Amino acid sequence: MGCGSSGGGGTGSGSSTAVSPTTLAPAPTGFDPCSDVLKPVLDSEQLHGMEKDDSNGNGGTQWRGCMWIQSDGYTVSIRTTNITLPMVRANAGFKVAEELTIGGRAAITYHDSDATDVSHDCILDVQIKGGSVEFNLNNPASNRRTGSTDTCEIGKSLAGKVVPLIPATA
Template identity: 35%
Template sequence: MNSTRRTVQPGLLLACAFALVAVGCTNDPGTEPPSTSPTEATSVSKPADFDPCTDIPDVVLTSEQLRKTRPENSDSAGVKTHGCGYFMLQGYDVRIVRTSVSLSDIKAKFPDSYREQQFGSRQGAYYTLFPQYGDRSCVINVAMNTGSLEFDLRNPATASKTGNLDTCQLATDLTNKIVPLIPESA
């Protein structure tokens, strides 16, 4: 009996292990497994999400006269955040971030200022994160499956376009424009 022993190159073995679940694998060293694009591989398993830097349409930003400033990302003390800062010329600025902090975490940490509010189909809450800014600061978090979406709005009295307006009303109006954009499963 004549037996032929085939060897598999180590790099191909690793590539095959990753590709086996999605597309199968051959042990022929001259054949590479078909590739899949990241969207094909993740579209089935990745739940719907909301990215505050890319998922707010221009029509909303234009209606609020907002311009994006910079990413606002961190992973500190077990709290993860991802989002962006926005500002209105001669008006308010707002930081919109997705955070791993839940409404119950916020209620436990800020029981004296925590005030629940419904925003569309989602539960939300106002609370005082920066007491030193008084009524020039308003923070709203809206519940999501993996934490919450935070709107941290500051409205200086010197802002000629918005300084005379109620800061929490500005935050509420913006929140009400953005909440409907969040996928139900996010």
């Protein structure tokens, strides 16, 4: 179900570093998803069961943050990463679904290019200095509460609540 610290889905594979020939700077620290995603946001989404969800990929890619679950609904990992939006766009391993703006920040939704059923998973990255804040959602059709809802729509709604909490300096 995506619960664990293995990378929260398709993004922990390290394949996103294929466009970076040099070692990356560490994941940005100007926003800490584990402490800066405030209780009212979590409550409004009925998210609970926070677990640390840090991981490292090839070439110095990093993800730092936490994962939450909605009972009978989706699971989301919200993490800062040193992967930038241009890196996502340039990576042949990803298929960009949508370019958008959330809370005044550039954002992108995408999935692994080889994924056959993308309706129940969504990766959404919002630009910050030195990388992005990544929302990695898993929403199987069997989930009674959210399984019939487009997973990227859930992600965009959640990001719309979280992005205003990111400091302008981040």
